[in-house]
Amino acid sequence: MVNAKTFHINVPQSVLDDLKERLADTRWPDEPEDANWEYGTNREYLKELANYWQNQFDWRKQEAMLNQFTHYKAMVDGLNIHFIYEKGKGPNPIPLVLTHGWPDSFFRMYKIIPMLTDPARFGKNPADSFDVIVLSFPGFGFSDKPTKPGFNLGRVAEHWHKLMTENLGYHRYAAAGGDGGAAVSELLGQKYPDALTGVHMTDVGFQASLNADPKTLSDAEKQYMEQMQQMGMQEGAYAMVQGTKPQSLAYGLNDSPVGLAAWIIEKFRTWSDCNGDLESVYTKDELLTNIMLYWVTDSIGSAIRGYYEETHTPSYQPGGRVEVPVGMAIFPKDNPPPREFAERSLNIQRWSKMPHGGHFAALEEPETLADELRDFFRPLRSR
Template structure:
């Protein structure tokens, strides 16, 4: 991509992948040198060899390597320069009057691919069994270093800088009132927007809220071998959340620690498609279990093997495996810490999220809490895996702000 980040105009964009890049991807997948099988019968050592070999077989033979390109080019995409960096984004205006503008931020190892199946239901509810009164204009930007947004050539693009860029983007699009939503990294960016509280921002929604009290955050962060017994005085829901986070910090955050400390060491992500795929699949135990099922032929909800490979293929072809990981190095905020949100806030708690935020913590973290719902199903990649459920939550969460 040419370095045109100084051009602040809004320019139409379409994906055009050279055939030579497609052919080289297929060649590299087929030439993978495989290790031995794991020595356990579960996923405790990482992504199973059988899963990766089936992924590689399907990727190189049956999967349409231009599927993600076709899907992205079916929606309006644009580029604009913000702070010297080209930002890629999807922008779909609703056909219904008085639609509420909404900016959605993805996470890692996801991307804008996560949101493709919710754009239609959000922008045109009647076409998907909903009410036109719940319509949104939808903006989905790619975080710098992800997909087709430019890769930062210098430090400084942390979640706070990204929040400022998104505020600038919504202003440039002419929106004088809007709401914001995010999960994973998107939750951090959205929380920061809610703390900055620009006048145009009516409210936010998070499916991975930052609610961890400071004293508990310190206890978790200062002992990577485990925080020991939970503090006394916690309710049942609070103890459950503390235990979930303690397990995550000690057993499930290895990828984040590596990218937080040494992202430039991960050259395999740029050299081997299968190395990249394995790294992206092993985000958290529940998601990995679902993805393993997808490649076993029994996908859980919407996270099919094609959806998974759309995201991985785009990441490979844009060579953003390492640049996306640098966001962990840039970040100085606690993933689950309170960010100081003051605008109206809505929270959906999914049972397969990294942790289930207790209502007691949520009310303190978001003093203007307008919506809180604990669901009986749903996952970390909420929009990607359960688009109907995610859409319903956003409609309900923002209904009072219209």
């Protein structure tokens, strides 16, 4: 019995009308000649996207597509958590909770949900099916926004475990995700090892860095740490702002749809395996549907606030480790770590280097990731 209420996405028309007016009234900034994307989001491309958003994008069509999935909201410790819950169609599906990160949403997973719940439909073995639960972070999309300070990733993991065990009645389950979703999956493995069948990640999480004694780093680990430091200096300004003064940023992003789009799509371009061409990987509809999930719910402020909470109330302590089996899919655009670095905090049982893909693997390479999840969890189904 599911202890949750069904939920149907139905954005008020007044919100969509207001959005079109704001798009039409955009006050565009100047841009240096031949700036391309070097200064941030390219104005020419953003104007093209905004024009499509205003005049061609059909939210009702995307809304209907999203409503093909079964949505719920469940009350967990005072917060209504939104999630998609699709039962597997194989003989013995195992429950798998999938968690997104920032600046994406539950929409990250929409392509792989049917691949995991109904593998036979895609020519795969039905014995590899999953019950799939895709959760929306508190403060993201249709989940409630935390109102008190300190709601860090560890709190998210606690809510996930309660939802899985108390609201959905699973005694054991599996966890997977990327970005913040990898971190939450890692924390689930740390906090609730008796309940976790296994953990799959497309990012190494945060624990390994805390466990990395500089005196014992291999040459490969030293090179990786140096690369991460360089990336932080070149690409990490967003995290510094969101981790220190998120409210100042939120006013502009929550008021301007073009500003919101600019902040989000620059990360999709930088972090995806697209060679600088966003639409070689994503359609405009996909980019805008993800952005809309922030816009129509007024949730960009509460979403970026999670960076502040984790910075000021860290979920991790030195020495933490995940002892349940862990699989990692390493996508080349995502600055992959050496295996020995990941093993400082994770019980790695499968280490797969992927030929293509980046940070948003479930959207970029859904077939590859779905195959990887089936392969990793297959021998763990008896746990």
